[in-house]
Amino acid sequence: MTNGKEQPSWFERKENITRIYRGVWVICGLLALTDFLYHKHIVFKVEGFPAFYGLYGFIVCVGLVLGAKELRKVLKQDENYYDR
Amino acid sequence: MIADLPPGLILIIGALVIPFLKLRLRPYFMLALPVLSLIHLLLLPDGNQAQVDMFGHTLVFLRVDSLSFIFGLIFLIATTLNVIYGWHEPDPVQQVSSLIYAGAGVGAVFVGDLISLFIFWELTAIASVFLIWASRNERAFRAGMRYLVIQIGSGVILLAGVILHYQATGSIAFDNLGLVSFPTALIFIAFGIKCAFPLLHNWLQDAYPEATVVGTVVLSAFTTKLAIYALARGFPGTDILIVIGATMAAFPIFYAVIENDLRRVLAYSLNNQLGFMVVGIGIGTPMALNGTVAHAFCHILYKGLLFMSMGAVLYRTGTAKGSELGGLWKSMPWTASFCIVGAASISAFPLFSGFISKSLIIAAAADEGHWITWLVLLFASAGVFHHSGIKIPFFAFFAHDSGIRCKEAPRNMLIAMGIAAFLCIAIGVYPAALYAILPNQVGFEPYTTTHVITQLQLLMFSALAFSVLMRHGLYPPELKSTNIDSDWIYRRALPALLTWASGIITHLHLRTLMRAQVRLQRFITSVHRHHGPQGTLARTWPIGSMVLWIAIMLCVMLVFYYL
Numbered sequence: 112m113t114n115g116k117e118q119p120s121w122f123e124r125k126e127n128i129t130r131i132y133r134g135v136w137v138i139c140g141l142l143a144l145t146d147f148l149y150h151k152h153i154v155f156k157v158e159g160f161p162a163f164y165g166l167y168g169f170i171v172c173v174g175l176v177l178g179a180k181e182l183r184k185v186l187k188q189d190e191n192y193y194d195r
Numbered sequence: 196m197i198a199d200l201p202p203g204l205i206l207i208i209g210a211l212v213i214p215f216l217k218l219r220l221r222p223y224f225m226l227a228l229p230v231l232s233l234i235h236l237l238l239l240p241d242g243n244q245a246q247v248d249m250f251g252h253t254l255v256f257l258r259v260d261s262l263s264f265i266f267g268l269i270f271l272i273a274t275t276l277n278v279i280y281g282w283h284e285p286d287p288v289q290q291v292s293s294l295i296y297a298g299a300g301v302g303a304v305f306v307g308d309l310i311s312l313f314i315f316w317e318l319t320a321i322a323s324v325f326l327i328w329a330s331r332n333e334r335a336f337r338a339g340m341r342y343l344v345i346q347i348g349s350g351v352i353l354l355a356g357v358i359l360h361y362q363a364t365g366s367i368a369f370d371n372l373g374l375v376s377f378p379t380a381l382i383f384i385a386f387g388i389k390c391a392f393p394l395l396h397n398w399l400q401d402a403y404p405e406a407t408v409v410g411t412v413v414l415s416a417f418t419t420k421l422a423i424y425a426l427a428r429g430f431p432g433t434d435i436l437i438v439i440g441a442t443m444a445a446f447p448i449f450y451a452v453i454e455n456d457l458r459r460v461l462a463y464s465l466n467n468q469l470g471f472m473v474v475g476i477g478i479g480t481p482m483a484l485n486g487t488v489a490h491a492f493c494h495i496l497y498k499g500l501l502f503m504s505m506g507a508v509l510y511r512t513g514t515a516k517g518s519e520l521g522g523l524w525k526s527m528p529w530t531a532s533f534c535i536v537g538a539a540s541i542s543a544f545p546l547f548s549g550f551i552s553k554s555l556i557i558a559a560a561a562d563e564g565h566w567i568t569w570l571v572l573l574f575a576s577a578g579v580f581h582h583s584g585i586k587i588p589f590f591a592f593f594a595h596d597s598g599i600r601c602k603e604a605p606r607n608m609l610i611a612m613g614i615a616a617f618l619c620i621a622i623g624v625y626p627a628a629l630y631a632i633l634p635n636q637v638g639f640e641p642y643t644t645t646h647v648i649t650q651l652q653l654l655m656f657s658a659l660a661f662s663v664l665m666r667h668g669l670y671p672p673e674l675k676s677t678n679i680d681s682d683w684i685y686r687r688a689l690p691a692l693l694t695w696a697s698g699i700i701t702h703l704h705l706r707t708l709m710r711a712q713v714r715l716q717r718f719i720t721s722v723h724r725h726h727g728p729q730g731t732l733a734r735t736w737p738i739g740s741m742v743l744w745i746a747i748m749l750c751v752m753l754v755f756y757y758l
Binding site: 119120122123131132135136138139142143145146149151152153154155158162163164165166167168169171172173175176177178179180182183185186187188189190191192193194 | 448449578645650651656657663666674678
């Protein structure tokens, strides 16, 4: 299957993964700063908080993944659970 | 006369001809059907047309208005794409059932009365189950059976509701019914089952991933969106739908994060997307309803596209499990690109279709002051990017190299995916075309600075959360597993309960039987003692015994005489 001589591709090289990772941080930082540059049309007061959407997105996603991990402890069964 | 023909019937009648055609001709013929139907639909004038008087009722087979038109339109576009996607598939079972199913879906959208709706409602169930059974294995057969029982059950509840509703009101018209009585509640539940309401949902995640490569793509388009259409027609502005929809949007995403089968992940995210649409119906303002309809339109395209890309992976590698895939972008670069377009659309990135439809619903929720719902929908938006936008393409095409080397998807699949991807971007870039055919006249501008920046923040920070969790090894790995969902109730709990109950009943039965036997034995013994060869009563001669009995009877009579 895997060809031993094959070079690791661009996406698999460690330095590139680090680059992508840092890139995401930079983009998020810039997007957060953008909030100070325009007039935000808001309905709820909380939206006015700087980078509210970003912070909220980050927190709920971490919560989602950690919550799902806990849920897995309760829900996870063998792959053939129903076939037995 | 030709103007009276419901567009769905073209597909259904045409499908019946397919098995008699030569194998080579079939795909061309199948493609011609939805295209013809589409042209026919575009030429149809507004208003009620085909009516048939039957059993003293007026059945309306064709009602063209802005709501039915747009659903009919997207159903036919989806059918066209599905035919192209399944071009290589020679199985007549799938060819016929997919078109009858699509025809039934289109048919149901255009009916104007509840009896005709019931007929098409059941036809979608019966036709579609063959797409699951066409996998031709034990698992698929069982999943199909469960699917069929639930779908037919939904139809039976619908019928019960319709009959009671007719008795109460004397009307079978399919218009705004409102959740006002027991009969309408039954109809509401019937719609809810097909719409995968929380706890009524699991037929979807159970059955769709067991269908064939083409079958899952076909299934993803019609059943649930027909239910969305039916809810939008019958129950707009029903408050409880806001709660139901918000729950639907939020809770399947937890399952999506830990699910290994990527087609099942998509089934969970399908459920989550339906949640947004249901919230829109619940809010019921013109803008919210527009949002629901627009989102259903975009959703059918990008969800179909995502299922197509995972189907292509399954077709080439034989698996759609995240734990076994990875690094496929080298082998399937086109499929990977189209998948990413689908992922960007479902995540509602600006310039992709989901953005211009989902923001209508979220904005409507905010405008009406539903702040909890609004927060839940934002959470669901971030979550959907997380599990559908990132997880699906990441684990299939990137992540670690699984070592699988395969061919790119067949050309017909690539064409279907290409068209779907093009439409996703086209709608995202030029939303005015879609907005123009929505049921209500609403001025809404999706591309404001606030919308774009806030949405980008939400998405990029979700991506950041994913990256951070991945980097620090906190992200749950893809594991071979089955996660218990509500189907556990009828696949494990109820059977176990029945086994337990039948055990107890068997035990009681045996004990009663044994006691009866012991009693009987005792009785026989006692009879034997008195009347047997050694018994007291057997010792006398029969005449002596008779005299004794006559004497006893005379005594008894004497006693009665004096009483």
